[in-house]
Amino acid sequence: MLDRTTIENALSRLVAGFESLRLDGKFDEPNLDGTPGDYVSFDAWEWPQGVGLYGLVQLWLARGRDAALTQTLTGWYDRALARGLPPMNVNTTAPMLALSILWRETREDRFEKVLNDWARKVMEEAPRTPFGGIQHDVSDRLNKGELWDDTLFMVALFLASYGQAAGRRELVEEAVRQFLVHANFLADRETGLWFHGWTFEGRHNFARARWGRGNAWITACLLDLFDLADIAPDAAEFLRDLLRDQVAALIPQQMEDGAWRTLLDDPTSYPETSATAGFAYGLLKGARLGLLGDDARQAGRKALDYVMGQIGPDGVVGGVSYGTRMGHDLQFYRDIPIQPTGYGQSLAMLALVEALKEAE
Template sequence: MTTSSETSRLALIDKVIDQMKELKSDSILEDCPIGIISMENWEWPQGVGLFSLYLYYKETGRRDILDYLRQWFDNQIAQGLPDKNINTMCPMLTLTYLYEELQDERYLKLCREWGHYAMNEQPRTKEGGFQHTVSGHLNEGQLWDDTLYMTVLFVARMGRLLQDDSYVQESVRQFLVHLKYLTDPATGLFYHGWTFVEKHHYAKALWGRGNAWYTAGLVDYLDMADIPEAVRVFLLSSLERQAHKLAELQAESGMWHTLIDDPSSYVETSATAGFAYGILKAVRKGYLDPAFKPVAVKALNAVLAQIDENGVVNGVSYGTAVGSTLQSYKDVPLCPMAYGQSMALLALVESLKHELAE
């Protein structure tokens, strides 16, 4: 039987989805060479939004969600797709699933084309890491924690879609290389970036949303790819260590700061939602001890408090490049974003699978 709390969350989910679809670019903030607010564009924020919508479709079977995804991709294909890079790869993750649903050969052809690029043409750092190329910037020699979510999940999915283990092994390699250079050994959290050119972690920022890409991404990655058990244990041990530190640094409100270890930085909703989702799912799957569930529930409630009556998720930081100073992270403006809506959606949908106190 559906409880009143579940009914309320279902209604809120619809509002969050509607607002994700309706977000429009803000001329004050949208001064970068790409469009990262409106769902009408093809970039990483839209890719994160599409994936959350697909997971909600699989949970509910709602045909209107599937129809929206089909129409979105068909419109983009008709307009012509952008150049390939780490961030523009993100929507391709959802397209692998959409192909399985609809068996549209156009989708498979695109998946093959972009997968081949990732495997064979994507610029690399030393040790074969995916260089974090973005629209307008090659970022030579740079590893960013964002890459795991934006491209590596897609690569893993291509392994399953094509029944080609080389894609899976490449995804494993990318996780290991990124964790090798981005893990802070003192805390178990992840630095935003590493440069092989200058050999440093920039401002040594333990950035909230960047960490959330790991927390939220790993629990789905393990559903996507059959990886060696030793690697699986290693990745989960990294998640557990991260979760312990997150529990320690969670604000009284349930949120996390945009610089996780810096209480003078503002609290940020998309990271908090990503942590809530990842920890809740990890507990449900047995990846984390149930003792972590109250941490995730507290975070979920904090995210709910950031959603207004229309379904707009507030307190979300704008797109954030690797910064040379910690202050640069504190100065990133707050603005409703597709990934804020989608990460809240992920947390809300996952919460429906858990018994929560009324």
Template sequence: MITLTREHLEQTIERVIQRIRDMSGSIAETAPIGIISMENWEWPQGVGLFALHGYYRETGDRRLLDFLTDWFDARIAEGLPDKNVNTMCPMLTLTYLAEETGRPDYLDLCREWLDYVLNEMPRTEEGGLQHEVTGSANEGQLWDDTLYMTVLFVARMGVLLRDEICIQESVRQFLVHLKYLTDPSTGLFFHGWTFHEGGHHFAKALWARGNCWYTAGLVDYLDMIKLPEGVRGFLLSSLRRQANKLLELQSAEGAWHTLLNEPESYLETSATAAFAYGLLKGYRRGYLNESDRDAALRALDYVLTQIDGDGVVHGVSYGTGMGRTLREYRDIPICPMPYGQSMTLLLLVEALKNGIGAGEPNSGFASGQGEGADRHG
């Protein structure tokens, strides 16, 4: 186990944040909209913005608030891209800025994009949000990414507007996606499902980052809204079953492979950080066990080894479309990405909240009971 101090964690956080802010392309992009540079408006930038705002909420550092408002003002002035599942992701952070700044233009934009989700975004059978993205309609397809990229925004708008329709829509999307994407034999999630071609899970990929959107997203979703106990219990049971399998599949290094059940596929840092974040926060909230916390701390050790002296997080896979073969997932290139930085940031901040950094090995920390009342045996 790595011995950490709070000072070391805070210094690492500052370096990671700086790299989010100035992230730029390092490979030839294949996505229709650039997904590396922070000057673009897409889902990787949205994930980065959410992590930055979370750290701002913790620290009150006005420099971060200024960066966020400057970022949105610049993108809005440039003109926003077409609305779809992935371009919706930055709107989650804008809901918080609209509330904090009181700016009516921010709130109006949030309302406009919410209206698109509720009334215009393409749907699959059973009312699921079709994973339409820039350059591809993905007709009839459900992807696990959608919950993080769009559904969290819908839930947050429900809270902001006190609109029960939004809350219930977010619940429906979680339930529909879990119905079609859960692998009943493992409790993990397939990357996608199509209602076409007789219905199937494409390559049946148990893709790490797709899975981590649930692990990291659910713990934040439950912070946003109060759910009926039956729904809340169902979502948490899915988290617990997923966590049990994750512990079984964690590598000796403390990380997870990009195809979770294929040890020959490479270890992937963004998913590892997001899994560790969800497990560690889940423990603190009382949803998970000490074994889950211990796995998260092993993952934290691994993630720290992937951060270089400049704060760049390595071992992160590029954006990953729906694969028809497992080989397509194994061959995704690796390069620094905004979501690698941001998932690492979320993990490091959560580590501080768990009391890690008092100068002892990680395994000696956070051994007390979590905040919630959901600790299970």
């Protein structure tokens, strides 16, 4: 297992790498309102940055709320609020998760109104599918009748976190409802893995892709939900059983070098670092909490070694697949390009923060 000094050094490089990310013109994805989409650089308000901020806030907690990261986090949000926030959708909700944790710890008045207003919008304005699922609408596309794995990480964790911190039980209960609805349509009964998406417009799972990063969102979500909020015992036990079922299917799909592929059960697809980091985080955390066994711990350690090997001298994580829309065939996933992103940095941070706890 890695020693604390090695882990801390790698975490510091990851923070520097995250802050160095810049949009280079390679990806031009305009939003529905005509504004330019930015899914790479540090300061945009979108889902990659939101996931990145979640990694930073977890590192902030692990380091005892140190001053440098406090300034990084509060400065990021103050700049964003001064610019004005974008319209609410699934992906623009992602930065609210880290903000809810920052507010929980600091109770800064300027953040409370923002969180409260955004939670109201999610509850009252977010389009719903049958069964009350939150439709996966994003900044550059409306996805009528669609449920995606990603929604649980981008929206449900925020509702749970802010609901718990603000004493609003209805938000926590809505988060649990989203987990249950998504599990009903996305968990693959044949394997225990999860499909990327489901559509009520035809009632199918698209390409039936058992997509790596989508499954990593689920592994992380199913553990972090219990950190962020108090969950009713019956629902909690069901969700833990879902986690164990997924992990039992995940471990045999791990490659010899510790990675998982972008399509977990497709040997023709490439190894993908962000999914591997998400699994490392979830497996190590689940083992530490006694929810998973030693086989999960060993797989998590092996995955962590792989992730460490993907962190460049500049702190930028390599081997990360770019943002992935819903694929209608498996070749779509095999063709997603590799691109450094905030979520790649963040998922590696989460894995290393969990490794810190194990090292202690």
